[in-house]
Amino acid sequence: MTDTLSRRELARLAVAGLVATAARAAPPVRPGRVGVARLAPSPGHAPIGAAAAERAVAAALAAATGSADGRAAVAALFRPGDTVGIKVNCLGGPRLSPRPELVAALAALLAESGIPAHRIVVFERSSRELARAGFALRRDGGPFLCIGIDNDYDREPSTSGEIGSCFARLVSTTCTALVSFGVVKDHDLAGVSAGLKNLYGVIHNPNKYHDHNCDPYLADLANHPFVRGKLRLTLLDGVVAQCHGGPAYRPDETWPLGAVVAATDPVAADAWAWRVIDGERTRRGLPTLAEAKRPPRFLATAQRYGLGVGDPAAIVEVRA
Amino acid sequence: MTAAFTRREFGIAAGASCAAALFRRPADGAPPAIGAPIAADEPPAREASWYRKLPEGRVECQLCPRGCQVADAERGGCGARENRGGTYTTLVYGAACALHIDPIEKKPFFHVLPGAQALSYATAGCNVECKFCQNWEISQFRPEQVRSAWWPPEALTAAARQRGLPLLAATYSEPTVFWEYVRDAAAAGRGSGVRSVAVSNGFIQEAPLKDVLPLLAAVKVDLKAFSERFYREVVRGELKPVLKTLEVIRASGVWLEIVVLLIPGLNDSEAEVRALVRWVRTNLGTDVPLHFTRFHPTYRLTNLPPTPLATMERSWRIAKDEGLAFPYLGNVPGHAGESTFCPACGYRLIHRIGFEVVENTMAGGRCSRCGRTIPGVWS
Numbered sequence: 001m002t003d004t005l006s007r008r009e010l011a012r013l014a015v016a017g018l019v020a021t022a023a024r025a026a027p028p029v030r031p032g033r034v035g036v037a038r039l040a041p042s043p044g045h046a047p048i049g050a051a052a053a054e055r056a057v058a059a060a061l062a063a064a065t066g067s068a069d070g071r072a073a074v075a076a077l078f079r080p081g082d083t084v085g086i087k088v089n090c091l092g093g094p095r096l097s098p099r100p101e102l103v104a105a106l107a108a109l110l111a112e113s114g115i116p117a118h119r120i121v122v123f124e125r126s127s128r129e130l131a132r133a134g135f136a137l138r139r140d141g142g143p144f145l146c147i148g149i150d151n152d153y154d155r156e157p158s159t160s161g162e163i164g165s166c167f168a169r170l171v172s173t174t175c176t177a178l179v180s181f182g183v184v185k186d187h188d189l190a191g192v193s194a195g196l197k198n199l200y201g202v203i204h205n206p207n208k209y210h211d212h213n214c215d216p217y218l219a220d221l222a223n224h225p226f227v228r229g230k231l232r233l234t235l236l237d238g239v240v241a242q243c244h245g246g247p248a249y250r251p252d253e254t255w256p257l258g259a260v261v262a263a264t265d266p267v268a269a270d271a272w273a274w275r276v277i278d279g280e281r282t283r284r285g286l287p288t289l290a291e292a293k294r295p296p297r298f299l300a301t302a303q304r305y306g307l308g309v310g311d312p313a314a315i316v317e318v319r320a
Numbered sequence: 321m322t323a324a325f326t327r328r329e330f331g332i333a334a335g336a337s338c339a340a341a342l343f344r345r346p347a348d349g350a351p352p353a354i355g356a357p358i359a360a361d362e363p364p365a366r367e368a369s370w371y372r373k374l375p376e377g378r379v380e381c382q383l384c385p386r387g388c389q390v391a392d393a394e395r396g397g398c399g400a401r402e403n404r405g406g407t408y409t410t411l412v413y414g415a416a417c418a419l420h421i422d423p424i425e426k427k428p429f430f431h432v433l434p435g436a437q438a439l440s441y442a443t444a445g446c447n448v449e450c451k452f453c454q455n456w457e458i459s460q461f462r463p464e465q466v467r468s469a470w471w472p473p474e475a476l477t478a479a480a481r482q483r484g485l486p487l488l489a490a491t492y493s494e495p496t497v498f499w500e501y502v503r504d505a506a507a508a509g510r511g512s513g514v515r516s517v518a519v520s521n522g523f524i525q526e527a528p529l530k531d532v533l534p535l536l537a538a539v540k541v542d543l544k545a546f547s548e549r550f551y552r553e554v555v556r557g558e559l560k561p562v563l564k565t566l567e568v569i570r571a572s573g574v575w576l577e578i579v580v581l582l583i584p585g586l587n588d589s590e591a592e593v594r595a596l597v598r599w600v601r602t603n604l605g606t607d608v609p610l611h612f613t614r615f616h617p618t619y620r621l622t623n624l625p626p627t628p629l630a631t632m633e634r635s636w637r638i639a640k641d642e643g644l645a646f647p648y649l650g651n652v653p654g655h656a657g658e659s660t661f662c663p664a665c666g667y668r669l670i671h672r673i674g675f676e677v678v679e680n681t682m683a684g685g686r687c688s689r690c691g692r693t694i695p696g697v698w699s
Contacts (some may be wrong), residue, residue, distance in 0.1 A: 091393060126464070128362075151360060151465050157456075157620060164451070164620045188378070188391035205460055207399035208449050208556070245376060248393035 027077045027232050028065060028264060032309035034272040035063025035262045037320040041239045045095060048239065053101040054108065056260040059320035060235070061109070064262035066318075070109050077232045077264065078177055080114030085175035085230075086122045086144075089182045089198040090133035096249040097133035098181045098237040102260060106179065106235060107144040120144035123170055125201045153204045161220030165203035171226050178230040180266060184241035184257060184273045186281075190214040191289045191296035193247050194273035195234035195266050196222055213294050219301035222266060228307065234269040236261035241273075243280040255280055267308025268315050271299050275312040354475040358415050358468045368401055369500050370528045371408040379408040384447045384496050384524050385561040398497040399462040400445030412443035412498045415468040416476075417458050425675040427489060427519050428650055429577055430609055430660060431696025432538045434670050435677040438517065439480040441471065442492035443501065447523055448557040450544065451620035452583060459493040460619075473505035480514045487537070491519035499528055506535035515697075522565035523557045529568055537697055538575035541566055545580075545587035546596035554586060563599070570604045575697050577609040579650070582627045582635060584615065593635045597642045606645045607695045612636060612657075613650030632657070664692035 037059035042048050058070025067073035078084055086106065090097040107120050118140065124130045127137050127148030138146045153166040154173075171178065182198035189210045190197050196218050200206035209217035221227060238259035245253040257276060263269035274296050278288045289295050299310030309315060358364060370382040377392045381401060388396035390403040400412045422440045424432055444466040446459035453459055458466050471479075480488055488509050490502045495518045506516035515537040522541040533539075543562060544555050551559045569576045580596065582588040593612075600610055612635045614627045632649050636657050639647030649657025653674040660670040667689040671679040681688045685698040 153465070159620060164449075188389075188394065204462070204465060205399065205449075207395045207397055207462065208460070210397065246391070248377075248391065250392075 029308075030065060030263075031265050032268050032314055033064060033066075033263065033265060033316050033318060034268050035060045035065070035318050035320060036238075036272075037063065037260045037262075038258055039239050039260045040258045041256045047101055048099060050101055050104065053099065054105040056320075057102055057105040057235070057262075058109065060260045060262035061233075063318040063320040064264060071112055073262075074106075074109040075113045078110060078113055078115060082115055082177040083119040083121065083175045084110055084115060084177045084179060085170050086120070086179045086181050087171075087198055087201060088122060088124050088130070088133070088135070089193070089201065090124045090129040090135070091247050092183060092185065092242075092249045093132055094134050095251070096183055096185060096240070096242060096254070098183060098235075099239065100134050100136075102235070102237050103135075103181060104143065106181070111143060117141075117143050118145060121170060121175065122146040123149060123168070125149055149202070158224065158226070160224035161216055163203070163209055163217050163220045163224070165205050165221075167204075167224075167226050168202045171202045171230070175230060177232050178227065179233045179235060180231060181235045181237070184236050184238040184259070184261070184276065186242055186244050186246035186253070186277055186289075187294070188246060189294060190218065190298065191294040192270055192274045192277060194236055195263075195269045196298065196302070197270075199227060199231075202227070213297050215298040216301045218298035219305055219307065222302055222307050223305045231266055232264065234261075234263045234266045236269060236273065238273075238276070241276065241280070243277050243284065244286055265308035267299055267302045267310045270296060271308075271310050271312045272315045272317065274299065275315065278312075352470045354471065355469050358470055360464045360467070364413060364415055364470070365402070365404065365409040365411055366413040366500070368408040368410045369503075370525070370531075371401075373406060377403070377406040379403050379406065381408065382525055383499060383528050385558060386447060386523075387525075395462070396447075398445045398447045398494075400443065400497045410498070410500055411463045412445060412468075413501050414470055414472040415443050415463060416441045416471040417444050417463075417466045417468040418442040418492050419469070419471065421483065421485065422489065422491075423675040423677075424487060424489070424517075425672060425677065427491060427517065427540050428579065428611055428613075428648070428675075429517065429538055429540055429575075430611070430648055430670070430672070431577065431646070431694070431698075432517065432575060433486060433697060433699075434680050434682070436487055437483075437485050438487035438489040439476060439483070439485045439514075440489040440491050441476060441505075442490070442495075443498040444468065444493065445497040446494040446521075447496055448494070448521055448555050450521075450555050452554070452581065452615060453619050454616075455492050456619045473501060473508045476505050477508040477512055477514050480509065481512055486513070486515060488514055488516045489519060490516065494523075495520050496524045496528075499524070499532060503532045503535060506532065510535060520565075521555075521557070522562040524561075524565055526564065526568060529565060530572070533569065533572045533574050536574055538577070539569050540577045540579060541569070542579050542581065543596065546592050546599065547587070550587050554583075563603070566600075567603055570608065575695075576604070577611065578604075579611040579613055580635075581613050581615055582631055583621070584624050584627055584631065586624075588627065588631050588635070590634065590638065594638050594642065597639050597644060601642055601644060606643050608644075609646040609648060610639055610644055611648040611650050612639070614652055616651070660694070662687040662690060662692050662694065665690040669694065 061073035303310035645663035
């Protein structure tokens with residue numbers, strides 16, 4: 001017996017190693033695919049219950065990824081060594097922010113996949129916004145951490161296309177993986193505020209980047225290595241959605257969409273949101289977002305950057 | 321652990337020290353103390369002065385030419401104004417994030433009380449985003465991201481008076497975004513012998529400019545280039561409204577000085593400098609001081625070198641050749657271009673090195689040798 005390898009054996013091993021490395025390095029992305037689970041709103045804005053939230057999140061994840069269940073989906077997207085930042089969008093206050101029970105359901109799945117509680121970090125721009133939206137702030141203990149960025153940004157700006165921003169250190173330094181957990185709502189300037197617009201909350205100066213319907217700025221942000229290299233998943237709380245008057249909560253402009261949405265393609269999630277918002281606007285006799293001069297044009301730019309599918313007509317909705 | 325300060329921390333520490341030195345905290349239960357820190361999660365909110373309400377709870381800001389239309393819960397491009405339920409609010413009124421005593425030459429004003437010290441203040445925020453901003457750590461952040469202290473207008477005036485300072489200077493970031501604060505501080509100072517000056521990018525609408533101009537002793541405007549392209553790509557603003565501002569200030573009689581930061585390869589060509597100088601000569605006259613200052617790499621333009629001295633001197637010569645009476649150079653310590661010369665007889669009237677006035681031979685606003693009137697605010 002010899003310890004040396006033949007050329008063919010060496011080549012096989014090398015190929016196997018490359019395949020294994022690629023499989024571990026690149027979590028699966030399903031371009032253009034959006035998973036949608038049903039979850040009806042509770043009467044009187046009552047909490048929806050942990051069990052229902054867990055079922056909906058798991059179902060949406062499975063539909064988005066083609067996995068057998070939510071646990072398998074999360075295991076494919078994240079690794080036990082990850083530190084996962086879950087950016088929630090709480091600008092709309094308690095009635096138009098991701099429900100804490102949905103966020104907790106995702107955190108529970110992450111924990112089941114082996115990620116310890118202290119490396120699951122739910123965050124928003126400020127502690128105040130989190131508390132106002134019903135999240136319990138937590139710097140240690142509990143099933144996950146929940147903290148505001150407050151003023152913890154990088155000391156130097158970092159550039160991507162037209163944007164130059166200091167990133168939250170959570171995003172640039174601490175987290176190895178990100179989840180954008182937004183809502184489904186109209187936005188006065190961007191057109192749609194769903195998964196990508198939520199990410200404006202990770203930079204210090206989003207107010208500088210709202211011209212021209214946030215294009216190309218939102219795409220530039222999503223294309224920054226801190227985001228592009230880490231964003232694994234978009235989840236949207238579409239239990240109640242808002243088709244007009246955003247980003248602030250306007251109860252008369254909401255409707256019970258009854259959906260929890262998941263996508264590994266962040267652009268597709270927003271394109272889907274555009275489609276359903278325009279659908280509701282049309283039903284109400286409102287002009288479409290394009291007619292209202294605020295089409296989410298950043299989606300086409302994001303598609304050009306290769307970040308995902310930005311054409312609403314090309315989105316494949318997979319119902320759980 | 322490091323003992324070094326960031327520029328922002330240093331500014332805050334300096335401001336806090338200044339506050340502590342000047343004022344004592346009132347007894348418990350009193351209103352917020354002068355100089356007290358402002359809670360980051362709740363900056364002071366006060367209805368803005370220049371805006372109009374739009375349908376559906378939206379507002380249109382009428383302060384700067386951006387004319388931001390802002391939905392409820394959103395902010396304008398400056399980050400310092402927020403729509404709160406259909407009422408546009410300023411989040412920086414009385415919220416000083418920097419407070420220093422500076423020589424007036426640092427602004428720079430070379431024709432305003434030479435050698436005087438100015439109590440200089442700023443708040444967070446700016447309505448443009450210059451990629452070369454020297455003060456980006458306050459100008460490009462929102463109020464809640466920068467530690468600020470409560471310094472209402474009357475307190476600024478009182479502090480200046482207490483220290484024997486003749487001037488208040490709204491500077492460092494962009495006074496336009498705290499224009500109500502500038503207005504009220506200037507008005508408070510007027511009654512007590514403290515004059516106000518503003519150091520601005522000039523990107524402001526005409527109405528608010530004219531509202532506050534009569535309260536100011538002088539304005540320095542940064543004319544950042546002489547091309548719309550530069551303004552669009554490097555500043556995220558517009559040139560045309562700035563030129564209009566210069567004309568309005570000049571026509572008002574309020575003392576005006578202009579600064580042009582020369583950035584290698586971006587705005588320092590001979591043709592652009594000459595066009596700028598000619599515009600100044602034609603539209604503002606030959607007596608407006610025009611300062612060319614030297615660029616140092618910072619913020620988002622760390623890839624460019626400092627401006628070569630040859631470029632600075634060429635621009636200075638162009639201004640002189642085109643007939644401007646008071647061209648200056650800045651950030652070139654010890655250069656003759658820092659000093660004031662009589663345009664009639666060439667006599668050196670004010671010898672400066674850096675921000676230091678070494679010698680001042682002016683005689684009551686006139687050349688001490690030939691008697692030529694030298695325009696400015698001299699007393």
